[in-house]
Amino acid sequence: MAHAYTPGLKVIPCTMFRKRRLLPIPGRVMAQLDQQVDALYVVAQTELPGKVFSVNVANRLSVAPEEIKEFMVKSEGQPVKKGEIIAENQPFIKWFKTSVESPVEGTLEAISLVTGQILLREPPKLLPIKAYVKGKVVEVTPNFGVTLESEGTFIQGIFGIGGETNGEIVMAVASPDADLMPEDLSEAHKGKIVVGGRHAGLAAIKRAVELGVNAIVVGGIHDRDLRQLLGYDIGVAVTGTEQVGITLIVTEGFGMIPMAEYTFKLLHSRNGEKASVSGATQIRAGVMRPEIIVPGFPKNVTECKKDQDRGWIEPGDPIRIIREPHFGVIGTVKSLPPELTKIGSESYARVLTVELAGGEVVVVPRANIEVLEK
Amino acid sequence: MSKKDLEVIIATDCGSTTTKAILIEKKGDTYRQTFRGEAPTTVEAPFEDVTKGVLNSITEVEELSGRRILDGEKIIIPNDGNTGADIYVSTSSAGGGLQMMVAGAVKAMTGESAQRCALGAGAIVMDVLASNDGRADHEKIERIRQLRPDMMLLSGGTDGGTVTHVVELAQFLKAADPKPRLGASYKLPVIYAGNNKAHEQIKEILGDRTALIVTENLRPTLEKENLMPARHKIHDIFLEHVMQQAPGYPRLMKMVGAPIMPTPAAVGTMTEKFAKANKFNVLAVDIGGATTDVFSVFSGVFNRTVSANLGMSYSISNVMAEAGLANILRWLPFDVEEQDLRNRLKNKMIRPTTIPQTVEDLQIEHSVAREALRLAFDQHKALAVGLKGVQQERSISDAFEQTASGLSLINVMKLDYVIGSGGILAHSPRRTQSMLLMIDSYQPEGVTRMAVDSIFMMPHLGVLAQISEKAALDVFYHDCLVRLGTCLAPKGLGKEGQLIMEWEVKTPEGKKESGQLRFGEIVHVPFDAPKAKLIARPVKGFDMGAGPGNSIEAGIEGGVVGLVLDGRGRPFNLAKTPSRRRDDLNKWYKAMSMYPV
Numbered sequence: 001m002a003h004a005y006t007p008g009l010k011v012i013p014c015t016m017f018r019k020r021r022l023l024p025i026p027g028r029v030m031a032q033l034d035q036q037v038d039a040l041y042v043v044a045q046t047e048l049p050g051k052v053f054s055v056n057v058a059n060r061l062s063v064a065p066e067e068i069k070e071f072m073v074k075s076e077g078q079p080v081k082k083g084e085i086i087a088e089n090q091p092f093i094k095w096f097k098t099s100v101e102s103p104v105e106g107t108l109e110a111i112s113l114v115t116g117q118i119l120l121r122e123p124p125k126l127l128p129i130k131a132y133v134k135g136k137v138v139e140v141t142p143n144f145g146v147t148l149e150s151e152g153t154f155i156q157g158i159f160g161i162g163g164e165t166n167g168e169i170v171m172a173v174a175s176p177d178a179d180l181m182p183e184d185l186s187e188a189h190k191g192k193i194v195v196g197g198r199h200a201g202l203a204a205i206k207r208a209v210e211l212g213v214n215a216i217v218v219g220g221i222h223d224r225d226l227r228q229l230l231g232y233d234i235g236v237a238v239t240g241t242e243q244v245g246i247t248l249i250v251t252e253g254f255g256m257i258p259m260a261e262y263t264f265k266l267l268h269s270r271n272g273e274k275a276s277v278s279g280a281t282q283i284r285a286g287v288m289r290p291e292i293i294v295p296g297f298p299k300n301v302t303e304c305k306k307d308q309d310r311g312w313i314e315p316g317d318p319i320r321i322i323r324e325p326h327f328g329v330i331g332t333v334k335s336l337p338p339e340l341t342k343i344g345s346e347s348y349a350r351v352l353t354v355e356l357a358g359g360e361v362v363v364v365p366r367a368n369i370e371v372l373e374k
Numbered sequence: 375m376s377k378k379d380l381e382v383i384i385a386t387d388c389g390s391t392t393t394k395a396i397l398i399e400k401k402g403d404t405y406r407q408t409f410r411g412e413a414p415t416t417v418e419a420p421f422e423d424v425t426k427g428v429l430n431s432i433t434e435v436e437e438l439s440g441r442r443i444l445d446g447e448k449i450i451i452p453n454d455g456n457t458g459a460d461i462y463v464s465t466s467s468a469g470g471g472l473q474m475m476v477a478g479a480v481k482a483m484t485g486e487s488a489q490r491c492a493l494g495a496g497a498i499v500m501d502v503l504a505s506n507d508g509r510a511d512h513e514k515i516e517r518i519r520q521l522r523p524d525m526m527l528l529s530g531g532t533d534g535g536t537v538t539h540v541v542e543l544a545q546f547l548k549a550a551d552p553k554p555r556l557g558a559s560y561k562l563p564v565i566y567a568g569n570n571k572a573h574e575q576i577k578e579i580l581g582d583r584t585a586l587i588v589t590e591n592l593r594p595t596l597e598k599e600n601l602m603p604a605r606h607k608i609h610d611i612f613l614e615h616v617m618q619q620a621p622g623y624p625r626l627m628k629m630v631g632a633p634i635m636p637t638p639a640a641v642g643t644m645t646e647k648f649a650k651a652n653k654f655n656v657l658a659v660d661i662g663g664a665t666t667d668v669f670s671v672f673s674g675v676f677n678r679t680v681s682a683n684l685g686m687s688y689s690i691s692n693v694m695a696e697a698g699l700a701n702i703l704r705w706l707p708f709d710v711e712e713q714d715l716r717n718r719l720k721n722k723m724i725r726p727t728t729i730p731q732t733v734e735d736l737q738i739e740h741s742v743a744r745e746a747l748r749l750a751f752d753q754h755k756a757l758a759v760g761l762k763g764v765q766q767e768r769s770i771s772d773a774f775e776q777t778a779s780g781l782s783l784i785n786v787m788k789l790d791y792v793i794g795s796g797g798i799l800a801h802s803p804r805r806t807q808s809m810l811l812m813i814d815s816y817q818p819e820g821v822t823r824m825a826v827d828s829i830f831m832m833p834h835l836g837v838l839a840q841i842s843e844k845a846a847l848d849v850f851y852h853d854c855l856v857r858l859g860t861c862l863a864p865k866g867l868g869k870e871g872q873l874i875m876e877w878e879v880k881t882p883e884g885k886k887e888s889g890q891l892r893f894g895e896i897v898h899v900p901f902d903a904p905k906a907k908l909i910a911r912p913v914k915g916f917d918m919g920a921g922p923g924n925s926i927e928a929g930i931e932g933g934v935v936g937l938v939l940d941g942r943g944r945p946f947n948l949a950k951t952p953s954r955r956r957d958d959l960n961k962w963y964k965a966m967s968m969y970p971v
Contacts, residue, residue: 025553049519052549054511065538109549114541114575119549159724223716235692236664236683237723253724254717283688283726323728324718324735345736346803346970349729368728 008320008371009156009251009289011263014297014304017154018138021129022145031146033139037131039166039276044129044145050122053104057087058116060100065116072118074108080120081105087118132164133276134295151304152295153270155251155263157217160279160290161230161239162247165193167214169294171271173197176264179256180218182207189213193275193292195267199256200248202228208246215247215277217267217292219259220328240280247279249290252320257328260320260372269298313371319354323368330372331356380460380842382453384435384443385834386428387637388415388466388626393424395431396834397439397459398849405848410829411435416622417468423622424468425629449629461841464630465833467637468620472496472612473555475523477503477547478593479530479539484568487593488529490757491567491601493678495608496639497524498665503546505530505539511546518550524616526552526562526584527604528576531569533594540568544579551583556619561585563611567592567604587611612636632840638667638678640836644850645669645793646676647839651847654790657816659747660830661796663687663726666750670758672783677758681750686798687726690742694719697745704948705741705814707959708734733969736803740811743798747815755782787819787865787919793855795827805934806898806966809858819865819944820919821908821928824935825855857933859901862908863940866916868893874941875912879930881905891941894958896965901936905929938966 027046031037057072058065074086080102088099102108106122135150170192172184180196182203190211196204196218202225208216227233229244251259275294282288297304313319317333331354340348341363349365356362383398383405393416397409411434416427429447436443442457443449450458474497478484481504489502500521503514528547530540547564554562564584566576570591580586590603613633617623627634635643641660649656649671658669664685669678683692694702699712718738722728730736759782794800794812802808808826831854839846864875871892878888881903891897908930914923930937940946942962949955963969 049551051512052515052546054546110545112541112545115538115545117542117545119545121549159720222713223720224713226720227716233691233695234720234723235695236689237691254720281724283724322721322725323731325732327721344732345730346733347729347736347801365729365731368731370725 009158010154011156011260011266011372012154013266013269013301014151015154016149016151016304017293019133019135019148019150020141020145021131021148022141023127023129023143026143027127029140029142029145031131031137031140033137035137037135037137037148039131039134039274041131042128043131043137043148046127047124048127050106050124051104052109053120053122054117055086055100055103055120056115056117057100057111061087061089061098063089063116066113068116068118069111069113072111076108076111078108079106080108086120130164132278133293150293150295151297152293153266153298155266155292157249157251157290157292158253159237159239160247160249160281161226161234161242162215162244162279163240163242164276164278164280165214165247166274166276167191167193169193169195169267169270169273169275171195171268176219176261177258180204180216185211185213187211193217193277195264196259197264198258201225205229205246205248209244213246215249215279217249217251217277219250219252220255220257221248221250222256223254237281237283239282240278242279247277249277249279249292252328253322255328260330262372266298267292269300270294313352313369318372319369320372321354321362321364321368322370323365326356326362326364329356331362334361336366379452380845382441382459383838383842383845384432384449384459384462385838386431386462386464387640387830387833388417388424388428388464388468389637390468390471391415393427393431393468394830394834395428395435396831397435397441397443398838398845400845404852405842405845407831407849407853409435409439411438415468417620421621423625424466424620425622425625428464428626428629451631461631462629463632463834463837463841464626465635465637465640465837466617466623466626471498471638472608472616472636473498473500473524474527474608475500475503475518475521476527477529477543479505479543479568481507483596484529484531484593486757487599487601488527488567490599490677491529491592491604492527492608493680493757494601494639494642494676495605495612496636496642496678497608498680498682503543505542515546515550518547518552522553522555523562524555525608525611526564527608528564528566529568529592529604531572531591532596533570533591535569535571537569537572537575540572541575541579544576548579548583554615554619556616560615560619563587563615565589565604565607565611567607585615609633609635609639632837635833635837635840637833638680640833641667642669642676642678642836643839644832644836644846646671647836647843647847648791648850650674652791655785655788656791656793657784657789658793658832659750659795659799659812660832661686661743661746661750661794661798663797664689666746666796668750668754670754670784672758672785672788675758675783677754677783679750679754679757681746681753684746684750686739686743686746686796687722689723690719690726691723693742693746693749696749701745702738702741704955705744705959706737707956707963708737710738737969739798740807743811744815747811751816755784758783786817786822787917789816789818789822792816792818792822792824793827793832794824795830795832800826800828800830804968805856805858806968809861809935809938810962810966810968813861813863813938813940817863817944817946818861819863820917821910821926821930822861822863823931824858824861825933826858827854828856829854857904857931859933859935859937860908860930861938861940862891862910862918863942863944864891864910864912864916864918865944866912866922867943867945868915870894873913874916874943875910875918875939877908877910877939879906879908879937887937889939891939893941893943895941896962897937897939897941898935898966899937899939901932902934903932906932
């Protein structure tokens, strides 16, 4: 049977998965092998070295760089408080006395007799890494962190902004083609993961931020709204560190695109349950998509499958078309002709035929579809 | 093995997504590329061994050619009739290529020299630090700490000059305690190529914390750049440190018969060899999904820049951000809602492997490509600067020319040859599209030949040129370049419809073409003769390279497109009124048979 490889986004009612939770620099691992942890449990933490500040003592005291050692009140390695004197001259007339005060609290790290500068370092900052998902520690990476194993509903979005957060899933609209409007949101949504349908406009997103909603999951957004929300254009899809007061996950793409019915129904089946979500997206090497994870089984599911990536498509597979002229349309693979076919742009490409809901059959380059993985 | 023994060569380029293998065989006195194969690159999980992809791509060459090249996981060396190859060479840009951070005392002097040095060695420059770069000291230290480069190049000061600035930079570097991108357990390689008077102090400051390598000053005097010693050190460290940390590279290094080169360095080498062999001024561009590399050789001086976030898929949205929507929209002969265009480009960014299915979508991608090429060229011109009256061997700049008033080395009137590569240029459905895209982006003046590297073979040939320049150039001429033709563009401005040039071309076989060019029009003449003589007689006020109004005679090339006579004038500006602009675009696209009607 003809087949082709086209990976899609994962939308799985229940799957076993692993999450690596590692520190960027060595630190202390707080969780132990086989330990069951909650999403907010700190599994590892480290101290990030403090910021470094320089002060040009030679300039401030009007002396040559090699002379500053004579005027230093503090020596290398000594702690200093903000505003504390670190160097001063000793003139005959007190009136001409000049002092150099520390601009920060920290430690005097280095004194340079070549440049006449000193370097001060602020105290280290604690960096904790939380478990993010409820699960079991199955591997400990000494000094860096742990690997967690868990099972539950796993849904990938196509694009997101904002970091990791947690909360209860709340369906704010009745159908996948309904738009999330500002009036759909209320005080009751504070701290929740709000699921919309086709589209969320800037007004709805801003309203959610005001109300303290933790995350919005929606089919599509307009790029113009995203620009206004962030204050800049996202040039390259590397996200997750935005600080806009909310995590936003788009399941289908940019524009007004109904959320895939299957995704909407699955989220609906976990309504009221606690979920872990992340907007972090990275499209280049080491692809990362935003995700919604709900630990445990949906009510109607009894079996939890291992994540199996089949790696090809076959006639009968449900797919989504991801480029004009049928962008966002869902259909079923009808056939996979092996030969190169001339498409509208006059390029020759490998194509497939797709049967749409009304029975219409269209020809689409294989590069322009995405399997709806279940 | 001596060079004359080379009969069969196998070469690979390990790209971030695909590993491409080519087989080169000597046919009579000429080397020709005979078969090619490709396979997904296997640097990342689950394989984490680059050699798997290399062997797979070579296996495809074996299947297509019938030649047995592999014995298990080994390449059979030397060739023995129908088995093996005489040498195997490779380039690599997998795993993000070579990523560097550079520092210099003064941004416009040693900072720029260090940048040119690293770029020429094939690196992506993540940041340029300088004492006067406008950032507070603690911001510089934070920046060093955040970025995790493969190596760092530290320069600053002329030999014997003041040491203060470079020592200060070294102290910041020490305070930041930077970590390398690959291999958490090894020290970050730092190449010091600054004031020789500061060697001892630099060793004292950085000797313990980093893997310090001291080499000759890349800017020994203000008037001279000496980039090669530092570039050689960059290549040495790329092989000894960086490659050793990348998955499978230690094995790959044992398989090759010549040092592995970073892909852009190999493309640069090939561009230089081609320019030198023909005494051409050359511009070569590779527009990819994420980045656009620009290489130039002008008056024998080589320059390379990489625009890290100008590309056609991963970075397409950044092209929109940098160029502005209006600049993308100006190339479209139809109306598109701003919101629709924004959403389309963002959807391409998040699904980068999709391809345009409709002509309208293709035209949108072509509009973005023009702007990406233009912006990358602007960045290139800003870095490739020189000084009047200074001997320019490897030294392309000096103090005065690096100011804002500095003259760029790039002179489009003196540009002889443009080579384009990357999907949008190499695989356009019609070759006229590739040619007009490059003409619109670079606005060449006078006589400019144009070609595309259809399957991006320049990396393989660049690394091969280290062993056999003849083999590399033979394949480059016969199999790599797809000659598009020649662009004839008089410089000057006139009235719409005014006669601006009369022209005539004649092949050695006596075939003749002639005509007139009027202001505001494009004339496309299919012409495929490999060589021909041009006589162009521009009218008063229009220049084809010999001064306004002066006739020229020049050698030109035909090709798969032919001659494109561009009468739109230089500098070329699109009409301001939308309807007039759309009419012009439609007229030009029709003249070039750019798109199906």
